[in-house]
Amino acid sequence: MKxxxxxxxxxxxxxxxxxxxxxxxxARVADRPIKKLPTLRGRTVCNLFFEDSTRTRISFEAAEKxxxxxxxxxxxxxxxxxxxxxxxxxxxxxxxxxxxxxxxxHSASGAPYRLATSGWIxxxxxxxGDGTHQHPTQALLDAFTMRRRLIGPDAGLGQDLGxxxxxxxxxxxxxxxxxxNVDLLHTLGAEVTLVAPPTLVPVGVETWPCEVSYDLDxxxxxxxxVMMLRVQRERMNAAFFPTEREYSRRYGxxxxxxxxxxxxxxxxxxxxxxxxxxxxxxxxxxxxCTAVEQVANGVSIRMAVLYLLLGGNEPAVSSPRTxxxxxx
Amino acid sequence: xxxxxxxxxxxxxxxxxxxxPDIARVLTRIAHExxxxxxxxxxxxxxxxxxxxxxxxxxxxxxxxxITGREVPVGxxxxxxxxxxxxxxxxxxxxxxxxxxxxxxxxxxVLVDDVLFSGRTIRAALDALNDIGRPRxxxxxxxxxxxxxxxxxxxxxxxxxxxxxxREAVKVQLTExxxxxxxxxxxxxTAPADER
Numbered sequence: 001m002k003x004x005x006x007x008x009x010x011x012x013x014x015x016x017x018x019x020x021x022x023x024x025x026x027a028r029v030a031d032r033p034i035k036k037l038p039t040l041r042g043r044t045v046c047n048l049f050f051e052d053s054t055r056t057r058i059s060f061e062a063a064e065k066x067x068x069x070x071x072x073x074x075x076x077x078x079x080x081x082x083x084x085x086x087x088x089x090x091x092x093x094x095x096x097x098x099x100x101x102x103x104x105x106h107s108a109s110g111a112p113y114r115l116a117t118s119g120w121i122x123x124x125x126x127x128x129g130d131g132t133h134q135h136p137t138q139a140l141l142d143a144f145t146m147r148r149r150l151i152g153p154d155a156g157l158g159q160d161l162g163x164x165x166x167x168x169x170x171x172x173x174x175x176x177x178x179x180x181n182v183d184l185l186h187t188l189g190a191e192v193t194l195v196a197p198p199t200l201v202p203v204g205v206e207t208w209p210c211e212v213s214y215d216l217d218x219x220x221x222x223x224x225x226v227m228m229l230r231v232q233r234e235r236m237n238a239a240f241f242p243t244e245r246e247y248s249r250r251y252g253x254x255x256x257x258x259x260x261x262x263x264x265x266x267x268x269x270x271x272x273x274x275x276x277x278x279x280x281x282x283x284x285x286x287x288x289c290t291a292v293e294q295v296a297n298g299v300s301i302r303m304a305v306l307y308l309l310l311g312g313n314e315p316a317v318s319s320p321r322t323x324x325x326x327x328x
Numbered sequence: 329x330x331x332x333x334x335x336x337x338x339x340x341x342x343x344x345x346x347x348x349p350d351i352a353r354v355l356t357r358i359a360h361e362x363x364x365x366x367x368x369x370x371x372x373x374x375x376x377x378x379x380x381x382x383x384x385x386x387x388x389x390x391x392x393x394x395i396t397g398r399e400v401p402v403g404x405x406x407x408x409x410x411x412x413x414x415x416x417x418x419x420x421x422x423x424x425x426x427x428x429x430x431x432x433x434x435x436x437x438v439l440v441d442d443v444l445f446s447g448r449t450i451r452a453a454l455d456a457l458n459d460i461g462r463p464r465x466x467x468x469x470x471x472x473x474x475x476x477x478x479x480x481x482x483x484x485x486x487x488x489x490x491x492x493x494x495r496e497a498v499k500v501q502l503t504e505x506x507x508x509x510x511x512x513x514x515x516x517x518t519a520p521a522d523e524r
Contacts, residue, residue: 018421021421021422025423028425036459039409307409308419311409311419312417312420313417
């Protein structure tokens with residue numbers, strides 16, 4: 001990772017582990033009576049949301065506020081964008097206002113990359129989800145949740161997910177979460193298997209660092225974590241499977257299927273969950289489902305990313321660590 | 329004279345000012361001073377500042393236990409997020425903040441660090457403490473006070489006062505981290521203006 005966080009694929013193993021370790025310390029701030037650090041005091045972060053999102057925007061906002069940054073929320077609906085303003089004009093407006101970082105969510109894949117590399121704006125850009133491309137902080141929070149559950153919060157420090165077997169199930173075609181997770185989990189040493197109906201597997205998947213299977217039941221018994229994806233109806237322009245019932249029967253996770261997973265294995269979901277289709281209420285409400293935990297972990301991960309990108313005079317990620325002993 | 333390798337690989341010549349047994353003696357004295365001033369160390373909590381302050385705090389706690397027969401809570405307080413120079417360097421990896429279970433409210437907190445220099449670390453530690461609880465009082469114990477304060481801060485317990493020039497660097501080595509106990513005085517690799 002350089003100055004920006006655009007894709008989970010940009011992170012080296014050391015970068016990713018540093019972010020996870022930092023998030024572990026950030027998580028401890030949430031247990032305090034005063035959940036605030038002065039780290040980004042006087043810095044302004046703009047949440048630039050061209051696409052609706054509640055969870056991610058609130059999560060970023062909570063992270064920014066816990067680090068004492070000034071937050072500007074920008075939603076495209078009802079803004080000058082609906083009057084026809086371009087991304088470039090919006091970016092230049094933000095630059096003129098002296099924004100120190102931009103968190104961007106856009107329905108077009110590549111919009112954050114364009115913003116970061118076009119020279120329109122000087123501030124670090126953090127991708128909060130672009131089209132069907134990437135959602136790196138989601139992948140980081142998923143990895144963080146897995147590390148906490150599978151290794152433990154303290155024992156996990158400095159560790160990656162080497163040798164763990166992770167299964168990602170569902171609408172891989174439309175999922176930036178799946179793409180980001182495959183990249184990051186591979187970097188962290190995990191073995192990833194995608195399970196999806198053939199129609200929801202993207203073209204070119206053979207070049208991804210993962211396995212592909214069409215049979216959920218054969219993969220479940222050897223999974224350390226099973227990540228269910230949301231079926232993204234809003235992105236579907238054709239029929240990708242015959243009926244919801246059939247999808248649910250072959251690719252949904254219910255109590256019987258969960259019982260076939262190893263005892264330590266966890267069930268994950270990036271949210272929002274469509275109960276009854278991808279996941280039954282029984283599974284969603286069980287102690288093995290980490291959906292709610294993932295939300296809390298999201299704030300810690302975003303605090304870590306903001307701190308590492310913005311806290312110093314240059315990003316900490318991919319730069320040598322300094323010795324802390326001589327500075328008093 | 330003692331040569332050791334610095335972080336960037338260049339050999340820096342450094343002279344030991346305190347060695348193993350001296351450090352043990354100094355810590356014993358500080359422990360007695362704490363007991364004397366706190367009249368028994370009943371409500372004392374030791375908070376070490378990472379990295380080496382934490383080891384020193386643990387050693388002091390062991391000595392306090394020897395003297396008073398009571399277990400003294402020890403924790404660590406990472407002040408990275410509270411530094412006033414965060415924006416002048418790349419952000420550093422965070423260290424552990426560990427507050428003993430009973431908290432700090434109403435307790436006598438003794439901050440423990442290896443070297444007291446500009447005083448900015450301690451200022452940051454006081455800010456951090458503010459967010460964590462409300463101690464009855466806060467005191468400061470350091471192994472070495474090398475002078476050159478930039479803030480009105482002084483230590484309550486000092487292992488050794490070491491008048492230094494800004495060109496010099498003080499390096500504390502502890503068995504837990506460095507394999508041996510020593511306080512080394514050598515020439516600084518950085519220009520005085522960069523030093524913190």
